[in-house]
Structures are given as C-alpha cells and as structure tokens.
Amino acid sequence: MASLAAFSRLIGTGWALMRADALLPREIDAHLPASARFAAAILRLPAGGAARKGRPGERLARVLEAQGPVAIKLGQFLATRADIFGSQFVEDLAHLRDSLTPFPTTVARAEVERSLGRPLDSLFLSFGEAVAAASLAQAHEAVLLDGRKVAVKVLRPGVELRAARDSDALRLAARWAHALVPAARRLEPRAFVEIVIRALELELDLRFEAAGADELREVMARDAFMAAPAIVWDGVAKRVLTQEWAGGRPLSSPTALDDPAFNRRELADNLIRAFLSQALDHGVFHADLHEGNLFVAAPAGLTAIDFGIVGRIGPMERRFLAEILYGFLTRDYARVADIHFEAGYVPAHQDRGAFAQALRAVGEPVFGRSASQVSMGRLLAQLFEITALFDMHLRPELVLLQKTMVTVEGVARGIDPEHDLWAAADPVVRRWIARELSPAARVRELAAEVHRAARAIVKLAETPPVTTTVVSVEESPSKLLWFAIGAAVSGVALLLAVVLA
Secondary structure (H helix, E strand, C coil), rough: CCCHHHHHHHHHHHHHHHHHCCCHHHHHHHHCHHHHHHHHHHHHHCCCHHHHCCCHHHHHHHHHHHHHCCCCHHHHCCCHHHHHHHHHHHHHHHCCCCCCCCCHHHHHHHHHHHHHHHCHHCCEEEEEEEEEECCEEEEEEEEECCCCCCCCCCCCCCCCHHHHHHHHHHHHHHHHHHHHHHHHHHHHHHHHHHHHHHHHHHHCCCCHHHHHHHHHHHHHHHCCCCECCCCHHHHHHHEEEEEEECEECCCCCCCCCCCCCCCCHHHHHHHHHHHHHHHHCEEEEEECCCHHHEEECCCCEEEEEECCCCCEECCCHHHHHHHHHHHHHCCCCCHHHHHHHHHHCCCCCCCCCHHHHHHHHHCCCCCCCCHCCCHHHHHHHHHHHHHHHHCCCHHHHHHHHHHEEEHHHHHHHHHHHCHHHHHHHHHHHHHHHHHHHHHHHHHHHHHHHHHHHHHHHHHHHHHCCCCCCCCCCHHHHHHHHHHHHHHHHHHHHHHHHHHHH
16 A cells, blocks of 8 residues: 555656656756657656746746655755756755745644643743744744743644655655666665655654754864754754754845855855864764755854754764875875775775776866866766766765765855865865874774773683682682783773873
8 A cells, every 4th residue: 555655656746747847847958969858858748837837946846845845855955056057946946945835833832832741831931933944844933931042943744744655655766766777776776765764754853853953063062163053952852842043144045145244265164164074073964054054144153953864974984084085185096096995985896096097087177176167067977977987886874974065065165156175175184184094093093902902801801711610729820910911901001092192
C-alpha cells in the first residue's frame, strides 16, 4: 500500500512539473542540443493553462511549494546559486526560504500550550504573529516574563505525515534510479536518500534542534566568525522551540546589505571561515546555511538560526578535508591525489598521476580568482565529469558536508560577487594543519598512544588468571613489576603531553 501511494506521489509530482513546463522550460530551448530539444518538446505536451503562466522560477516555485517539505528544501538549495541559474530565477524561488504562507496564530498558540503542558501566559508576556514561515515550521515573535525578546518555532500541523509520504516517494525513486539507470549507481541513490530522510526525521523533533543549536553556539563562541542565539529550555518540546531573538537583519531580505556600513568582503570571509572552523576544528557544523537562516549586522556580524540539520564528520574525514584544501591552497596536486586514494575516495586501481593531472585542470583555472571570474556551473560540470572518469562513488558520510560547502559558497558569492574562496579559507586551513600535523602534534599523538598502551599494561596486570590456582607470594613481585612499568610509562607519556600541549 505504501509503495502504491509513493508511486502515485511520484507520478503526481512529475505530472505537476510537466503541466507547469518546469522540467525543461521553453525559455532554455536555445541553450539545449537538438536531441534534448526533442525530449523537452515531448515533456511540454501536457503543459498549459494557468500552471504554465509566469517565469520558469515562478512556475517551479509554485510546484515545489505544493509538493511539500522535501521539494521546498530543494527549492531553497537552488535559490543559493544565482551564478548557475540566474538572478531572476533565484529571486523567484527566494520566498521558499522563509516566506511561505503561515498557518493561523491561534493554531500555533494552542500547539505551544499543548506541547509545553502549561498556559501561554505562564512563560510569555506576549506572543505575536508569525514573522517567518518555512517548509516544516514557522517562527513567532514573543516576549518572556523576564522581558527577553524571543523567537518561538512551531512545527506545521500534520507536517510529520507529509514528511513520511515524501520519504516513501524518495525511497521508491532511489530504487528506480538504481535499477533502471546504471550510470546513477555511482551516485549511490539509495544511500543518499537515506541520509536525506534521516536529516528530515531529526528536523521534526525540535528537542534535537535545540540541543544542536546549544552545542553549535558553544562551538561558534570559540571564534568570532558567527554567533547563535541562546536556547530557552523552558520553552522547548518536541514540536516547539524557543530561542533568544537574533539580532541584525535577515540576509534573505533584498535590501539587507544596502547599508554602506557593511563590509561585504569580511562578511563573506566570516561565513566561509565559520563553516570551515566548525567542520575542521570541531567536527560539527550548521548544515543548512542558506540566506533564510542567517542574520547580518554591520560591519560583518553573522548570526545563524534554524539548527534542524547538523552535520558531523569524524577525525579522519576532518584530516582528509584539511589536507585536500591545503593541497589546493599550495597547489600540490600530487598530494591532493594521494589523500583521495588514501581516503578511498578514488578506487585503488585508478592511475594516481592521471588523477593529479585532472585535479590540476580543475585547480589552476580558479586559483586566486574572484567569484565573478569563475563559472561555478562549468566547474561543477567538470568535477562531475572527473568523478565519472575515475569511477568515484558518492560518499554517504560526506553528503551533508558537500551540500553545505556548495550552499555556503553560493551565499558568499551573493554577499560579495568578488569574493575569493581560497583567500577566505586559507587562515582556517593553515591553523588546522599547524595544530594537528606539526611535529609537536605528532609527539603529542605518540604520547597519547604510549599512555593508552601503559593503561593496557596495567589492566593486563590487574586481570586475574583464568584458573582456580591461588597466586603464590613468589608471584607478587612480578605483578608489582608490571604495575611499576605501566605507571612509569604512563607518567612519561603524561609529562610529554603536558610539556607539548
């Protein structure tokens, strides 16, 4: 039954896109090869009526909004790439970020009381209308009893059911892609879809979002690149989240950066550095950094909200990322290739030298150039061709990281069209390399290994033999010797770690 419903949903979505001429719209015919024009003409046969009115972005936005949470999130992602799709197209999608139709405030107030299990006036002096509405929830301006201004996030009624239906449809689409399109198997569609679905499930429990926001606020406080409002834990439940009010202007506003007091270059740099420092230094990052989730304050202040999607990468992935970025910064393409093979990103049977050559073809044309001088569409197409040429498969553990990198780079371009991504990344990457891969760091790592080995020796000495024989007095000096060796080695290791820290 679930498969039948998912099938109907996929067919319905495809039909809606065709009716609106939003798959391969007529406006791009001149840019399509002859073979694609014929396919596009077939896809447009059902198009007509009111659904076909408006610009391509307007038509696509209407369809995505009607299809529900997952489709809207796709629109939010597309809306970060004006350099690829054009400024008008992105502008037509922009309202999907935080300006959807809100549900009634009376419903929101009732949900807050039900979820928190207390009257509204026991926590809030006032509770206003919705100030932003997105795919899963909307935010209301409110004031706490102690006078603090806060934003109260409330999930949309019935959104869990719509998300479950979207998830079933995504799984079916992934199975079809894997079975019917051999070339798509390299992209691991089933694994990719499971990552998307898991992120969506976590977004639907605002207690998880509150915990992620609190953790990332602590992480952000260690650098000055970005900030996050504090969580009001008394106002948190599964379907409700209360957070202190974010200062500044919403970056999603068309006039957000009109004030000449803004330093656009520094603001774009801070965005890139905030993301990289979160990912590299702490292994946890805000994975939904589009304009609708960012507030700006002159000259270069950034505040992030909406922590529903939090990405995490392990120590090895962090090292691989840092070394790959450092290799590009120093234009050491052979080392970048080595890291890809070491990480298993490129199959071992591929030619390492040829891959380094391909990386040089990617890096040299863009290194040191401003965003306005680099066609991201062409670059992404080239990267996709290289991954196909060297049989590189999608890495599920890196999906959120890669998606966030593309989003952040697009937002930085929007802030400063002359932005230099490599110059922005340089200090954060070099800081990580100096801290984690310096000789002192190697010795600290060795000391930690020795300390762990010493603890294992002590534990081994403490473990009783698997016999019923009583240990004789003559054996106790041997046991004491094991303890002494373990303690000495441990002490030396600790001393080394302290001196080199």
